[in-house]
Amino acid sequence: MNTAIEVHGLTKQYGNHIVLKNLNFTVYEGEIFALLGVNGAGKTTTLECIEGLKKADGGQIRINGKMGIQLQSASLPERIQAREAVSLFAYWNQTEPDPGLLETMGIQEFAKKQYVQLSTGQKRRLHLALALIGNPDILILDEPTAGLDVEGRIVLHEQIRQLKAQGKTMVLASHDMAEVESLCDRIGILIEGKLAFVGTVAQLNEKVGKQYNISIRSEAGVAQFATEDIAETLLTLLAQYKAEGKGISDIHVDRGSLEQHFISMTRGEKG
Numbered sequence: 001m002n003t004a005i006e007v008h009g010l011t012k013q014y015g016n017h018i019v020l021k022n023l024n025f026t027v028y029e030g031e032i033f034a035l036l037g038v039n040g041a042g043k044t045t046t047l048e049c050i051e052g053l054k055k056a057d058g059g060q061i062r063i064n065g066k067m068g069i070q071l072q073s074a075s076l077p078e079r080i081q082a083r084e085a086v087s088l089f090a091y092w093n094q095t096e097p098d099p100g101l102l103e104t105m106g107i108q109e110f111a112k113k114q115y116v117q118l119s120t121g122q123k124r125r126l127h128l129a130l131a132l133i134g135n136p137d138i139l140i141l142d143e144p145t146a147g148l149d150v151e152g153r154i155v156l157h158e159q160i161r162q163l164k165a166q167g168k169t170m171v172l173a174s175h176d177m178a179e180v181e182s183l184c185d186r187i188g189i190l191i192e193g194k195l196a197f198v199g200t201v202a203q204l205n206e207k208v209g210k211q212y213n214i215s216i217r218s219e220a221g222v223a224q225f226a227t228e229d230i231a232e233t234l235l236t237l238l239a240q241y242k243a244e245g246k247g248i249s250d251i252h253v254d255r256g257s258l259e260q261h262f263i264s265m266t267r268g269e270k271g
């Protein structure tokens, strides 16, 4: 496997606060690699060191290929139209705007709108399109779906999958375990500036167990259950609620918070 990014002994501190502590990881060509961590774990700082926007205090970063960076929100002038931003980025990249790219990213539908008038989802799509203008080999995406509704996330996930199918390498930051599980090939988990785990989703599941949390709201209040077999547990619970005549008003299933996985990882326990 060819290497797209190699990070060796990366350290970074702000004053006395060491935020990245000797990070070592490799991103291979064509894969989606996620940096997963809670707020403040060091994800953005790591990405910015890779992007060259922040200077590392120690270590080496090797990049093999052309890199595209997805902008953060509110990075463009408020009054610039989406199509003007595209033209500007194309000019900087000494190329022409690619109508196919604009079509795929769904930019045409809001091409004449000013940046300030765009929804969060439209801004993200525009940022992704701008990152793609120079036809990079490697894409860096910092929390690409933050603030998006379910539909917006599904659309963006699909676009990210299409980019992978085209052979792009992607590194993304996220604090959403479920997103990372469905999208990424490998994960690096950052805990307080240290990489606590690097490996595939399957390897992570082996390590922390594949536990799901189920919350059921009914007249009797909210009850919570943990299981490794959602289908079986849900069927049993639904039958039980029905038999007891308890009307269900909401059901929520999740993969457990990152914090739960971190705690179990550091304790070496399951769940």
Ligand SMILES: Nc1ncnc2c1ncn2[C@@H]1O[C@H](COP(=O)(O)OP(=O)(O)OP(=O)(O)O)[C@@H](O)[C@H]1O
Residues within 6 Å of the ligand: 014, 019, 037, 038, 039, 040, 041, 042, 043, 044, 045, 046, 175
């Ligand atoms: N310019 C800065 N000056 C001082 N401290 C900073 C600066 N930028 C980030 N930090 C600190 O570095 C740590 C890591 O921040 P970073 O933004 O990399 O985390 P993150 O994992 O991306 O968090 P989030 O999910 O909230 O974006 C935090 O404690 C943060 O307060």
